[in-house]
Amino acid sequence: MTTTILPAELAERAQPAPFTHSADFTPRYWLFAAPAVLVVAGVIVFPWLFTLYMSTQDWKIGGGPEFVGLQNFAELFRDTRFIESMGHTLYFTVLAVVLPILFGTAAALVFHREFPFRGVLRTVFVMPMMATPVAVALVWTMMFHPQLGVLNYLLSLVGIGPQNWVYSPDTVIPTLILVEVWHWTPLVMLIVLGGLAGLPREPYESALIDGANDWHMFRHITLPLVWPFIMVAIVIRTIDALKAFDTIFVITQGGPGTASETLNIFLYLQAFQFYKIGYASAVVVIFFVIVIMLSLLLLYARQKSKWNA
Amino acid sequence: MSETILKPTRRALLRGATALGAAGAIGSPLVLRESHAQAAFNWKRFSGTTIDVLLVKNPRSDLMQAAEKEFTELTGIKVSSEQVPEQQQRQKAVIEFASGKPSFDVSGISLHVQKRMAAKGKWFEDLTPFIKDASLTAPEFDFADFGAGPVAYARQADGSLDTIPFFVDYWMVYYNKELFAAKGVEYPKTMDEMATVAAKLHDPAKGIAGFVSRGLKNANVPVWASLLLGQGIETTSTEGKLQTDTPEAVWAGELYKKLNKDSGPAGQVGFNWNECQTSFMQGRAAMWLDGIGFATPLEDPSKSRIVGKVGYGITPPGPKAHHAGMFADGMGISRGSQKKQAAWLYLQFVTNKANQLAMLKAGAGAPGRASAYLDTNTIAQSKFGKQYFDCLLGSAKVARAALPQIVPVTEFRDVFGVALTNALGGADVAAELKKATETFAPVLVKSEQG
Numbered sequence: 001m002t003t004t005i006l007p008a009e010l011a012e013r014a015q016p017a018p019f020t021h022s023a024d025f026t027p028r029y030w031l032f033a034a035p036a037v038l039v040v041a042g043v044i045v046f047p048w049l050f051t052l053y054m055s056t057q058d059w060k061i062g063g064g065p066e067f068v069g070l071q072n073f074a075e076l077f078r079d080t081r082f083i084e085s086m087g088h089t090l091y092f093t094v095l096a097v098v099l100p101i102l103f104g105t106a107a108a109l110v111f112h113r114e115f116p117f118r119g120v121l122r123t124v125f126v127m128p129m130m131a132t133p134v135a136v137a138l139v140w141t142m143m144f145h146p147q148l149g150v151l152n153y154l155l156s157l158v159g160i161g162p163q164n165w166v167y168s169p170d171t172v173i174p175t176l177i178l179v180e181v182w183h184w185t186p187l188v189m190l191i192v193l194g195g196l197a198g199l200p201r202e203p204y205e206s207a208l209i210d211g212a213n214d215w216h217m218f219r220h221i222t223l224p225l226v227w228p229f230i231m232v233a234i235v236i237r238t239i240d241a242l243k244a245f246d247t248i249f250v251i252t253q254g255g256p257g258t259a260s261e262t263l264n265i266f267l268y269l270q271a272f273q274f275y276k277i278g279y280a281s282a283v284v285v286i287f288f289v290i291v292i293m294l295s296l297l298l299l300y301a302r303q304k305s306k307w308n309a
Numbered sequence: 310m311s312e313t314i315l316k317p318t319r320r321a322l323l324r325g326a327t328a329l330g331a332a333g334a335i336g337s338p339l340v341l342r343e344s345h346a347q348a349a350f351n352w353k354r355f356s357g358t359t360i361d362v363l364l365v366k367n368p369r370s371d372l373m374q375a376a377e378k379e380f381t382e383l384t385g386i387k388v389s390s391e392q393v394p395e396q397q398q399r400q401k402a403v404i405e406f407a408s409g410k411p412s413f414d415v416s417g418i419s420l421h422v423q424k425r426m427a428a429k430g431k432w433f434e435d436l437t438p439f440i441k442d443a444s445l446t447a448p449e450f451d452f453a454d455f456g457a458g459p460v461a462y463a464r465q466a467d468g469s470l471d472t473i474p475f476f477v478d479y480w481m482v483y484y485n486k487e488l489f490a491a492k493g494v495e496y497p498k499t500m501d502e503m504a505t506v507a508a509k510l511h512d513p514a515k516g517i518a519g520f521v522s523r524g525l526k527n528a529n530v531p532v533w534a535s536l537l538l539g540q541g542i543e544t545t546s547t548e549g550k551l552q553t554d555t556p557e558a559v560w561a562g563e564l565y566k567k568l569n570k571d572s573g574p575a576g577q578v579g580f581n582w583n584e585c586q587t588s589f590m591q592g593r594a595a596m597w598l599d600g601i602g603f604a605t606p607l608e609d610p611s612k613s614r615i616v617g618k619v620g621y622g623i624t625p626p627g628p629k630a631h632h633a634g635m636f637a638d639g640m641g642i643s644r645g646s647q648k649k650q651a652a653w654l655y656l657q658f659v660t661n662k663a664n665q666l667a668m669l670k671a672g673a674g675a676p677g678r679a680s681a682y683l684d685t686n687t688i689a690q691s692k693f694g695k696q697y698f699d700c701l702l703g704s705a706k707v708a709r710a711a712l713p714q715i716v717p718v719t720e721f722r723d724v725f726g727v728a729l730t731n732a733l734g735g736a737d738v739a740a741e742l743k744k745a746t747e748t749f750a751p752v753l754v755k756s757e758q759g
Contacts (some may be wrong), residue, residue, distance in 0.1 A: 145588075146576035147591075147593045164576040164579075165576070167578060253527075255525050255578075256579045258526070269723065272400050274717065274719060274720045
């Protein structure tokens, strides 16, 4: 006896079995994710929650913690040194982002063009970035010495009197920015140069046919196309500038007086010089909120720049 | 006198350095016993043990590490030591001692910064029972050889001795003899005269500062505190009350400002000891007030342009008293150590007469033992010359603790350091010191409560 199978039935049999919830593999996937979750919980979530807890305690190393609620935060906003350190951080960050971005972009445009010894000069330009920040800071400290530093000697050769550099409250932050610009402009240059290398030629050819000059091409083609890369550089520089510590600490330790005391230096003093862990934790919480807000703002701006591009 | 030191009152201790230092702590020929009992002492009893030692990075620690091999040969005890830069070493010590289980058996501390903190946190074992125990202490150790001033400085208020004061630093005035001779000026006889002499020597057109000292906040406080000793008082009273806005403190602040602002180099507000040393070493400053421990590079021809021209002067007397600011380092045995006896053998060895003399010979600092200064051979062969040793011994006779013996010394230095820096920037000294005193007073009160 033979059985006849209709084509429609065959087609139905060929269909894969419909998905059912009986084979749910989710618990097994959790096993794979567990190590990462544990690490993140251990090194990020727990320290953060513990910092939050400590910020509500009056806790000096060597003594026991005592719950004080939000008193540390209230004290911080009455502490003129803390307020001043926020101002110094803002001042330092703005200059340490804007100037390297401007100079780095300009350098990238220069090095994007063909000229003799371009490769060698580009390598020389990038060299400061390769140096260790502490070593860089120590060398600059010697160069800034008002009596014996090479910078004042060089100025004297062109008839300019000696400057106080980092040894004056008025000039200390701009001078520290000088070091930052020297050190980190190459990084911006490399990022922007990478963007420039990937730009298409067609828009430029069209623009030339339409009679555009160099400025028009830069303003209306190069800048919009390379802007997402500049935004990446801004994000990286902002994070770097906000967390700047080594260079400032080695060169000035926040001085003269408190003239270059940024939030990081203030935090270091509270935590590791005065051992006020509760108070320092409150500074960390505030600093964290500032960094998160700034990061969100920058990421939003970066996203916008992508859409426009 | 030795009975007073061994059973001191708190008041006597806080005054300590003055009276005891003045008594010729280091300079006086204390008992130097020849020991013939070495053979009887069993150095090998803890052979096979390994001890951990935490040191501050400096030339003295280099010498201690160099002596470890000899110590191991003598005792069979292995030493695992590490040198950590001063600031980080202090942090490491605080955190590890607070944990209750420090990773080291022996640690060095700066007595002028951490003495009270060590007592409050019960960091160290009292060494008195060890010293008294003839079975644990070699006869040639001769504890009486340590200067009474440094020992009083190391001794805690309850009478315990938790560290051996192996290094002492006295504040004095380095001066450039050539610059003094060129202007026909004599070394100042008083603190006030120091300002007039500095003004005469100040020659900005030639890039010469009449005076240089630390201007950087925190680092600058010992300068002001040393000047304050000239008024016969310290920054805190014997009862622990702040004396930082008194007329005497304001006088010292005004003198500090006058010396640095009127006769100091440009940018002195950011100078720490290293900038001062560089300026002085290059012949750009006529006087430099700082610790005698910074003398070595000044006589090194590869670093200094003024070799052989350096004068070493005892800090001149103030209006009411004559003192030299005193600072010291000590070494102790962790209370949490499981190898205290082996650690005590190590402490005895690194602070013995030979190793203390080696410190003086190497120019690594002023030892705490008196016998080192009585070694005429060392003095005769030293590159420093007689004036250096006269200054050292003279300073020892008038030594007095310059920094307050309180727990939050670093915060004290920070708060008053900012006040002094502001004063150098033109602010009113009295107002700045008053403000700083008001800021620091509650910190001090709180530190004494917990």
